[in-house]
Amino acid sequence: MSTFTYMRYWLAAQLLIIFLSSCTLEAQRSSLFLSDERDVVIPFEYDQEFIIVEAVIDGRVKVRLLVDTGSEFTIIFSKFLTDLMGLEYYKQIDLLGSDLSRKIKAHISERVSIGLGKNASVERSLLVLENGSVQMDKMLGMEIDGILGAEVFKAMLCHIDYGKKKLRISRPTNLKRMTKRHQAIPTLINSNKAHIYTALTIDSVRLDSILLLLDTGSAIPFMVHDDTLDELVLPEDLTTGVLGIGLGGYVKGYKGRIEKLEIDELDIEDVVTNFHSVDSLYSSQLEFLRNGLLGNRFLQHMDPIIDYSRGTVYFRPNIKALKKSKHDRSGLFVIAAGVNFSSFHVIHISSGSPADRAGLKSGDIIRKLNGLSAKSLSVEKIQKRLRAKPDKLIKMQILRGFETIDVEFRLRDLI
Secondary structure (H helix, E strand, O other), rough: OOOOHHHOOOOOOOOOOOOOOOOOOOOOOOOOOOOOOEEEEEEEEEEEEEEEEEEEEEOOOOEEEEEEOOOOOEEEEEEHHHHHHOOOOOOOEEOOOOOOOOEEEEEEEEEEEEOOOOOEEEEEEEEEEEEOOOOOOHHHHOOOOOEEEHHHHHOEEEEEEEOEEEEEOOHHHHHHHHHHHEEEEEEEEOOOEEEEEEHHHHHHHHEEEEEEEEEOOOOOOEEEEHOOOOOOOOOOOOOEEEEEEEOOEEEEEEEEEEEEEEOOOEEEEEEEEEEEEEOOOHOOOOOOOOOEEEEEEHHHOOOOOOOOOOOOEEEEEOOOHHHHOOOOOOEEEEEEEEEEHEEEEEEEEEOOHHHHOOHHHHOOOEEEEEEEOOOOHHHHHHHHHHOOOOOOEEEEEEEHHEEEEEEEEEEOOOO
């Protein structure tokens, strides 16, 4: 994976929301169910390795929310929207993104109904960000109104069925039925966020009790916060650059391969790994600090079920599919902008990558890619082409200032 695919991963979708001021949210209706005993089935879109559902806020306004098990609370990105709805706020707080680098102002609106699926709703507090704090549309090239946090699934079973593109929410009494083909994984639930215990092997050194967040708000397959592990020695072969965009701006780090990732009895070898250092100034304020995360590009091959009532995660791994996962081979970091998100801007290029050696620069605008005009492209389509096999020829026409330039390069593995 390279910086192009990273640019989406540390977005607000990757938020680890942390209260910096002391506040207690008022108790609200905890069950996602109405009066019947049926499972709640919520269809979702799976776009650019993000899970997106439709919800109805306060019984009136439809929104598109990104499902984020790495965020405790549900968030709306635009205060303008909730102001129009006439929602009242009882408190203003400061939040940190998962990059732990910048405070963001947010307002709390209590007891707001969130409708999901055909017949389910739940009351939750909403965290409403100041206008312009997060620009998910520009980063992802699609409309996103906010985040559906893990608190919605409190005390329930949540099956994320990536194959059928459905969330199935069930009562804890249905555990045996739902997990009969799955294996239990050592788990810690903290602030309604699921973490699993793993082990890493790097340069023949095995590190135990590595705590990883299950984060559906991140498309990064696997990330390690290197400065949370005293005995960690980074692999020798690394690439350096921008990993993505968080609330605090660009998130920088490294990418390399580790020998092995162990999850209970599951061993995965030669794993592409992202390394990011947590800001010590902000991490010192946290009572709980994880060692890394597993995102959608990994979890989609695990068929995960999270038992929020008992604090256990269940996997049914498809290792063959996981090993076939494709990674970006260009080194491009791109965002979408403009009308219908049809303007694709180069934000960063990995040093020494094929795109770098071809002369591409930050600020370039992609006009054509292998014969397809920008109007025919999307972030997902660009990503697919830049994940093609090594030695695949990529031809681009870019706009640099007022000059149109044709460039070409061949894809290759970056690590």
